[in-house]
Amino acid sequence: MDAPTTPWSELLGAALLGAERRPPPGGSTVALLDAAAVATVRRRAGARPAQAGPRLDPAPPDARPPLPAAAADRLTLLLAHRVAGPGGGRRGTAPDLAELLPQWLAVANRHGYRAPYALLPALLDAARARTDLRAQTLAFGGPRARWLARLNQDWKFALRNAGGVAEDAQPDRRLWEEGLFAERVALLGSLRRCDAAAGLALLESTWTTERAEDRLMFLDTLRDGLSPEDEPFLERALTDRSRTVRATAAELLSGLPGSALATRMAERARSCVAPDGTRARDADGRSAPDGAGIAVEAPHECDTAMQRDGVVPRPPSGRGERSWWLGQVVEATPLGTWTDRFGGRSATEIVALPVADGWREDLHAAWCRAAVRQRDVAWARALVGAPAAPPAQGPGDPAKLLTVLPADERAAWAAGFIAAHGLSDAFRILGVCAVPWSGGLGRAVMDALEIARDAGSYPWSFSGVLGLAERCLDPADAERLAPLAAIPDEPRDGSPGACGYWAEAFQRLVATLRMRATMLAELSPVESRPAP
Template identity: 40%
Template sequence: MNASAEWEDLVSTALVGTDRRPRAGEAAGEIELLGRAAVHTLRMRAGTRPVASEPLSVAAPEEQPAVSRAAGGRLARILGGEQPRLLAEWLEVAAGRGYRLSPHLLPELLDHAVRDRSIRSHLGVLSGNRGRWLAGLNPAWSFLLEEVTVAATGSETAPEVWELGTSGDRRAHLAALRAADPAGARELLAVTWEKETPDDRAAFLEVLADRLSLDDEPFLEAALDDRRREVRHQAADLLTRLPDSRLASRMAERVARYVTVVDGRIHVTPPAACDSTMERDGIRAKPPRGTGEKSWWLQQAVARASLGVWPRLLGRPPRELVHMKIVDWGREVMAGWVRATVLQGDPEWARELFAWDPLADLLAALPPAEQEVVAADFVRRHGLDGQLIMVLGGAAAPWGPGLAKAVLQKIISVSETHPWNIGELAKLAGERIDPALCGMAERLSPEPPIQEVAALLRFRHDMLKELH
């Protein structure tokens, strides 16, 4: 019996059972069958001729300094399950300082990045040449070839990178040029714009957000005609941030037809249709499920209008407008103002709207020093619930002494009445408070939740020292 026929016979016997199909002249037991299958498999593998292939290329020599042994050991502990929520912070700090990982840590971290896309942006730097070499051998890790490398983020921004580099290298090259020469970066992108992939066009537009000015308007206005929706909307978002742009003027003309003040109340007439000119300016025609068309179009038009148009149009400052009665369409107008404030980063509107509806995105639109004051006041006045956690997520880290003390005092007060309800707040405090304040937390209270926060701050403090 040849090898193929013998294997088929073994498989058939296994499928129907050795008691129903014993092999002639042999024991019918399962152990005998499995033993023969193992011998057959081994014989077939041993008889396979090696396939002719080219030797693997060698990884390029490393140019970056490696992280210290202590830092690498701490990363291994984090990957092993000790304080796993600190992984992103460790990676961000290490990448920001130009370090590379020890080779033995790369496979586990790259496997982790397959599941968690949020950490990938740091790995282009941290993986070094060895990581990029490994990514070329394992298709599951190929995403690494699209991330920014150290060479691209450093001083070596040769023109060849724009012509021959990966998408990540080219983004880094464009960002470096944008920081030094905004017009030069825009002109470089314009030359190759029609040849870029839709995904790259959208990514490159994000780079233009740095040092954005009216000089960029003609390029962005042309991008409103792009075939890809993501590209059009990215261009519209950038133009929304330019209050003197033509898009801002067109939006001002639209909302002037929708909104008026009568007897101290805001009256709204929503758009009756979404025409092609509105879609070109970034208004999506199809609403999300559960949202009416007119409601959706109105909200987007308000969101894309310059915030400066409202005091001129309605004759009231922001602090009065957010408290005025809006007839029938108040939810849409307010949601549009919130979105516009986030897009345009207007602190005056953010301040007034946060007092009306505390949202993390509005808090983030305030200057960092004011964020701390507003967030600390909110913590003192508000109970511990999901909204408190979400609002604190908008406060820029690291939190200084004022906000840190307000949050720790909240933990102490809640631990006396609802000790089972403070876990997420304690974790957030340990991850966001300036780790240099670990001593202050240790001395503040002997309560276990506070000491747990202090221990996490101490862990971060030591972690950052190792990455110095």
Template identity: 40%
Template sequence: MTGWEELTSTALVGTDRRPYRGDLLEAAAVEAVRRRAGARRSARTGAQTGGEPAPAEEREAVGRRAAERLMRILGGEHDRLLPEWLRAAAATGRRVPPYTLPDLLERGRRDRSIREHLGMLAGRRGRWLAALNPAWGYLLDEPTGQTWELGGSADRLAHLRALRAADPGEARRLLESTWERETPDDRAEFAALLADGLSMDDEPFLEQALDDRRREVRQAAANLLTRLPGSRLSRRMAERLAACVTITGDVIAVEAPAACDKAMERDGVRPKPPRGTGERAWWLQQIIARAPLSAWGPPGRMLEMRIPDWDADVRAAWVRAAVLQRDPGWARAMFGFDPIADLLQALPPGEQQELAARFVQGRDADSQLIMVLGGVSSPWGEELATAVLHKIIKVNATQPWNLGELVRLAGEHIDPALFPLAASYSPVEPIQQVAALLRFRADMYKELAA
């Protein structure tokens, strides 16, 4: 056991049952400081064994005011803004000052979502500390800005993502050249990156990936091929759909598949249903979700038709198909039927916000409203900001206890440049809280740009 594990175990069972030489509490205090500092001790002598001193930094640190605001956030002031601060700081190409590293590395140990940015911001000293403290070792697997040939998995993932955005074909060719040598985990992540810039040029490669040994790779390939109506997978799914569905007049007759064969599994249909769903219903939902939506009529007309059997399963599958295939027309129609945030991702940011603004205007401040707003691309423009501010005033007059999350979302997602709009919108306290948070974020970006 490590020193900390031994101390914890002894404290739990008690020194009567597990005698400890020395003062247990004092040893625990020393161990806590040691772990926070990131230095190893020799098990025999207790001496510090850090090896070489921290190397000199290559990147400039963020400015003093930006660093001070980071410490305020780490200290608990608007601490939900930490990912946004880190993302904005990483975009500047600079690093954080050394005195912030223990708090940031400890936070990253608990919160995986910020690790990617920490890999860029921690600098050479951060990686030196991570090598000394096993609890912070995760940092060594995060991107550092190295190249495809020399970098680790995270660096290569970041490189491929950037190349895919700039030249989709070249990124795919680079991936094809090393595909057989990649680890199963890396293949799964690399395959998913092809969603950016996806085209029929990627179809042959993705069709081959359906035979990969790793299930996650096969699933990623099937999901991407589903978004290509001209792919061989889409044509196979259209044939399966035709065997299950007949449209006559205003009636959709459905007969769910009786079995899930190996060919269906290869095309991404999972044979085992989730708990509470029957096998045939599950197979039917997946076929509909992966068959081209163009095989149906206009979504508005389809929603008005009668489905005598399997009605709920067909409509649920339409929602999933709109999400998987990123079809704007079906996403708009299905959002009216089942307003979930995932459907918004099929729409451009401006239209997401227009749809969300109308939803806010006609919806009570409930969990569904919060979930939808949480899925809208940031930053929110004036139309959505105004709708949310109006909703806050309305709810404040009737249910002020129900405002907490809505106020926080508004402050965290409205464009910070709109803080004068919020400040002048109403003097009520929740609106002024939103304005104050927007001002905090506006100042944050100014400091990072300085």
């Protein structure tokens, strides 16, 4: 058979099926490969040249200073390690370079450097794989990164994050009406951040024609720049045919203390929660100050008006209806309501009042959610309580309440909690603290790690905290931790081999802190570096 005349589809089919199932053209696999080689050359030689497209516009200029040479080399190493990966099995004593990349980018952006042009493709690939890198990568890459992203579909996220809003803050109407959903969300979000009223007007212009799932996502963007001017639109959204849209609109309205919904919820809450001076003790036997207490009468039904205001009628499995309704009503009530309701008492004094008939847990949990939603520092401080108190007596998740407090107060509370309770329940609390950790918080973590090591337990149960410590401790703490990297004597009641594992963990922690110190020195401007 003349190989050049054998159709390409026949050659391909024979190769896919295999010689065992179909005799190949030419009678052997060697003849098949020869025919395929000839056909490939023939196909390529016969291809018509494509018409040349228009010349690309040049990349926009970037006047920011370039990276110092050592910092550029470090970035190359971090990006290469991202591709190679740390490998499986035990981590050993080497730092996890992939986890240092976010911190490196944040510091580089603080100094105002521009990215090396040759590394932009690798940076965009890294940001495509890890969404937590995108904001810092696009800031570091600057206008050239977005210019480059237009040439590769894999980097389209960079264009979406650009938002589609021009410098004069006028919306791109065509993008809003014809763009992809992600592009429209980014456009609306960007516009809300620079001109909340214009963003709302854009959303209203197509609201009735949007799908329910799209309306929900668009509505969520109103959190940026939420103000009383949004209330009329959100009130109309309370009648939306989608339950999730109604619930989101109600949540947003409850974040506006002066809204009509907040007023309606406050009226319901006052009918459910009231001062009760007749009870000297609550259900737990605690004495009430000045004979005062809190009486609770949860709703007996969830009427249509409550449902319109976002109260979900059906509770989750295992939850009683009345407690479920009460929690939603109290959560959506402005916290200032309770100061008037309880005779001018402060948040701390109200939280200390005993609650009758076993309603304390439900009431305090709802207040916790309200404090987080309304970002009320006084109530968050009162509800989170003293860090030394047993965790069971406080809110179920103090980490959410801590996000409302100022950074220094948050760190001090976390340090007190760790000093009192150790690290077992501290991971989520540490995760909301500002980086790098303050001196007091860093010392508390290091002391607790040393206590855990001396107790002879394995370090695996503290792996999450150790990972945070590598990224969040002050690099100067490396020298204090260095002695802990030695292998101590095994305690009599300790787990076999635990001391060796702890030594390895501390060696990795010290190595990571020292590398972070080197990274910071490499990124510091030349004029600010100490003289050798």
